[in-house]
Each structure stands twice: as C-alpha cells, then as structure tokens.
Amino acid sequence: MKMDIEKVAKLARLELSEEEKGTFGEQLEQILTYMEQLNRLDTTGVEPTSHAIPMVNVFREDEAKPSFPKEEVLGISPDQEDDHFKVPRIIE
C-alpha cells in the first residue's frame, strides 16, 4: 500500500468510514499505479507549468472599496453571534 489513508484523511480534515477507507484505498492504489507511467519520461531540466497562459502579478491601487454588507455575509452562516461566525470553543 502506497498511501497511509488515515494520515491523509486527517490532513484533509475529512472523516472516512471503515468502508470508505477500504474501497478508496484499493481504488487509489490502482490510480496511483496508473500515474506511475509519468516516470517513464525523463523530465530533467523541464520547467513545470502551473498556468497554461503566462501569468504576472496583478496590482491595483491600494484603495478601500465597499465590502459586502456584514448582515448578508453572516446571514448565510450556520451559526453566528453579534458580528462573528460562531464555532465550538477552541481555547480552554
């Protein structure tokens, strides 16, 4: 097995059922084996492409612009209090 699926799931903050761990494990093993064909190619000195169109940093003037209204943004969140998103206690 190439992948420690429990470790990866933890990194991804994704709970998996035992059944999922089993089937994904098998399927991903097959997919990763398929991907190994890339190793047949010698890519020494080849620059990686992360964007197909040449990209440069885009700058704009540092001017304040209106944001979305707070009540609209908070209004679609699962839980909120005053002007904040509400989550379970993080710090004891």
Place this chain on the structure above:
Amino acid sequence: MAIHELTIHQLHDLLVKKEVTSKEATAALYRRIGEVDGKVKAYLMLTEEEAFRQANEVDRKITKGEGIGDLAGIPIGLKDILCTKGFRTTCGSKILGNYVPFYDGTVIKKLKEREAIFLGKLNMDEFAMGSSTENSGFHTTRNPWDLARIPGGSSGGSAAAVSADECIAALGTDTGGSIRQPASCCGVVGLKPTYGRVSRYGLVAFASSLDQIGPITKDVEDCAILLNGISGYDPSDSTSVNIEVPDYKQFLTNNVKGVRVGIPDEYFIKGMDPDVEKSVREAIDLLRKLGTEVKKISLPHTPYAVAIYYIICTAEASSNLARYDGVKYGFRSSRYEDLIEMYGRTRAEGFGKEVKRRIILGTYVLSAGYYDAYYRKASQVRTLMRNDFEGAFKEVDVIVTPTAPTPAFRIGERVGNPLQMYLSDILTIPVNLTGIPAISLPCGFSSEGLPIGLQIIGKHFDEGKILQVAFAFEQNTDFHLKKPTLI
C-alpha cells in the same frame, strides 16, 4: 416549429418581428420542462417568478419600439455552479444544499445586462467532478436520446436540457471536458474558451488553473452569440486576460478554403468505438472536400494526459475545497464535540464519494515527501504537452479529433471503477492542461442512434478559427437538426 425548439438567433428574429413575446417564449419553455423534465431530470431548481419578471421587461422595451440585443428575452439555463444572487447555488453538493449567494458571478451579471432570461439551475456532478452526473448529490440526469444512458458530465444537466429543448441555450463549465463530453453525448454544440477568455468570478472553484465557463447550444451560430455575451477581461478575476474580444459572429462565413487541419494519430486510441472512428473519419473527409488542407500531426504526450490531469486537478481541488468547513456558509454537521470533529464530520456528511476520493488523492500528492514525485512531475509533463501543441500549431490552424472515445455509456456502467470513468476524458483533457479553446459539435450517430461529437481545437484566443471550421461543417451536414423523441 414549436417555440421551445428554436435557436437563439431564430427566437431573436421572432421577438424583433413581434411574432412572439419573451413572455410567450418563457412560458413555452416552462411548459416543455413540465412535459419532459420528469424523464430527463436536467433541472435542480426553476426560477419562474424572476424569469417572467425579466421577460416582461424585455417585452415592454420591444413594445415601446426600443432595439434589443441578440440575447435579450432569450430563455437560458445555468449550470448550478454559477453564483446567482438570491437563488440557491448548490454545485450539485449537499454541502452547499442551502447556499444562497449574496452576489452574482460576472457571467451572470453580463447576461443580465444583456437581458437574457434565466429559467433555472441545471444538474451536474458534485463540484464538477465526474463525466456522467452520477456524482450529483441530488439525482442523475438522463440522456434525452436514451433515458437508460448518462448525458455526460459534469455539465450533464446543461447539455441534456439543450438537447431536450428545455432551454434555448445553457452555460456549462469545463475543467477536463465537462462542456464538450456532455455536448458530444447529447448531440449539441459546446465550446470551452481559452483559459482567461471568460471571467471565473462567481464560478465555484474546482481546479482553478483549468476551469472555464462556456456555452452549450443547439448550433454554432448560437455558440458564437453566447460566447460574445460572456467573454472579456474582468478585474475581479486576475487570471482573466485583457485582450480584445472580437465579434465571434464575423467568423461564420461558410468558407474554410486553405485552412490547415491537423489530425493527430494519438487521438484514435485503442478501444475507440468503431462508429465514433467512422463518423470522425467521414467528418475529416468532408472538411477536405470543403477545401481545407488536411495533414497528419503528432501530439506524442497524449497518452499521459489522464495521469497529469488527475494529479493536478485533485491537488487544486483539495486546497479549493478546504473552504467547506461548516463555518462561513453551507452545511454544518450537528454531531460534534469540538472544532476538529466539526470540520471532519461536516465534510464527511456533506461531500459525496467522488469528491472525498479526489480530496484524499489531492492531499496525498501535495503532502510532504510526495510533492516532487507527483505534483512537480505532472507539472513538468504538462510543459511537454504544451510544447506538443505549440509545435503542432506551427504547421496547422486547427486540430480535429473525436470528442470522446465512445458514445454515451449506460447509467451505472462505470460507477464502480473510477479509473475507467477517468479515461472517458482522455481526448478532452489535453486542451484544459494547455489552456487552449475547443468546440464539440455533432458529426454523426452510432448504430444504436446515439450522438457522436467532433472536437475542433484551436490556438490560444483563436476561438474564431474553430467557430469558422465548425460553422462550415455544420452548414454542410444536418446532424444538428436531428432531435431525440421524448413524447
């Protein structure tokens, strides 16, 4: 011809001549949806009240004798990945099942300015991950040509709705073929623009270096009209490109004399359906007869496309989808003790299997110790693939291939085998990896009566040339005029 069967340009002519009102057209489309969507299941949500409000406004203008643009009053459908202010946008996912955006995406804003009518939101594979709509968190859309088959994906709802005359045209999105493959499966026209041609602002992100919005239409002229309506630079999307947008209708000349057409051997893969190969070979013969110069070319890195793609798209997806954590919007699990558990359960309950599989794969290929072996390696081979196309486009103006290796497959046929499902996209993926534009249009039918698609690929920002070739092909064939029987 019934109103729901019309194209954009046909309906526009009738609106201008005051033979039909936009309200009548909108009502005709909703009637059609009522009649056939129980079978096709293309829509996730209808927005009738707002559609009729928009239609009445356009009709008032026409009555007053004001001129209208060529999209005004035209009822279209939207893939449910496009943010619509005040209307639920689910992305085919339970995790966004209750998400109502407070803003419009740029393409929605543009189409509203052009006074198009929005009929509703169309089904898709969850987060655009799939080739069949079987990964939708809500239901599977059926192929109007054979209800036991998939409509293609991920924009399967859009392609099926256009094919079944449940909208005049639709928008889809394409990350690895998600406009072209369903267009091919459903016998309609679909175009993926050059990366950066159309703003992605308000498009729910899957793989940001590959995603692009594009038209799905009944013919090539409509495709040019809708592309005109959505193209252009947008300061809100820093990857949109600030170069002039031509009027794409000017390329619809029905003249392709001297256009150089490249045929890559590598796209006629082993295992290709013989009916697909036959139709595409006949299409190439026709292009030759119409005066194009057809020549063989080679794109040697084609066999690596699927491997590169499923490393890059899953890597990008795993980081894009990190935002669905139950905090700011969307679904939150009710079963948790602490924050970490809230994240993990929310994502476990909110995401479907394919999305989870891709998040795991993407997280793995980006994780410490594996990044170089997978992500960096794939990005390097992506460069080699780009070089393939750059070399080819020195010799030819467009490249012609099949859109998909087979016609639409049966529902359920590939669900248990993700790798086999991924291989459905092998002929469409290279275009996304290299950022170039491509169109799929009908070029025949299989012995079982299923549509077959022809893919025409162009250079960066050369949508005009692929529309020119597509239009000439369409003018000299009648595949696009055939319709499925649903009633």
